[in-house]
Amino acid sequence: MDPHMDPSIDTQTHTPASSVDTTAQDLEHLRLLSIFHYIVAGITALFSLFPVIHLVIGIAMVSGKMEASDPNAAIAGWFFIGFAALFIGLGLTFAGFIAYAGRCLRQRRRHTLCLVVAALECMMMPFGTVLGVFTLISLTKPPVKALFADA
Template sequence: MQPPPIPSKDAEHLRTLAICHYVSAGLSIVGLAFLFFHYSMMNMFFGNPRIWEKSQAPMPFNPAEFFQAFKWFYLAFGVFSLVSGILTLISGRFIHRRVNRTFSIVIAGLNCLHMPFGTLLGIFTLILLTKDSVIHLYAQAKATTSTDFA
């Protein structure tokens, strides 16, 4: 049985997809910087008791205690952003080298959680990596790599 013909555009689409993964990983780092900036501002706001002394209405909660609980959200979002950025970078490298297609498909699902750009990246990755011609490109790359070392 003859393998399906390989459209010439698939290689270019994979190259573009890998670049988009690199850009998305970079945006995760920018997101971490924003998260740190936001944490600093909120820490300054909630951590300063003098801001709340002149409040005319009684506070329904203690701002310091509220922020203490909120720190866990910053930590969780920071870890999620860092891990997903690293995994997206690795996935981009795998797409560039045309190896570990399953890993890239799983990371595409994870990227769908990053609204809106990650969702677009994840959907386009899923669409492209499930095409028969792209599966054939990955198989060719694997065959070429395995015969080079044999």
């Protein structure tokens, strides 16, 4: 069959016309996924600040501002401070990775990092799970892998 006569084949590159449309659609998907990564990163950062309440209670226990009948209240306060700081730090770090993955999706760089962050996002019910699954589906498509390889 002559490729010049078949309308489903692009005569310039000899590729099916549907793959050209798929690339434009994949670019739009990557753009939207990037925006949603920024939104989920903001939500994650907000929720990671919830342990600030425990941090304040721990500081009050250590400084003596909170009256406690137990002499070991300062030790418990240090546990409150340590765990709160740990959870806040991990949450903000993860939010930073999500935002960075969104930037990498927009620039079509660091395919493996985007895959790892998308897999980790699946643990965050419900928004992270939805975003992670859609990101994994999009990133495993061969045309999208080619877009990352070209960049």
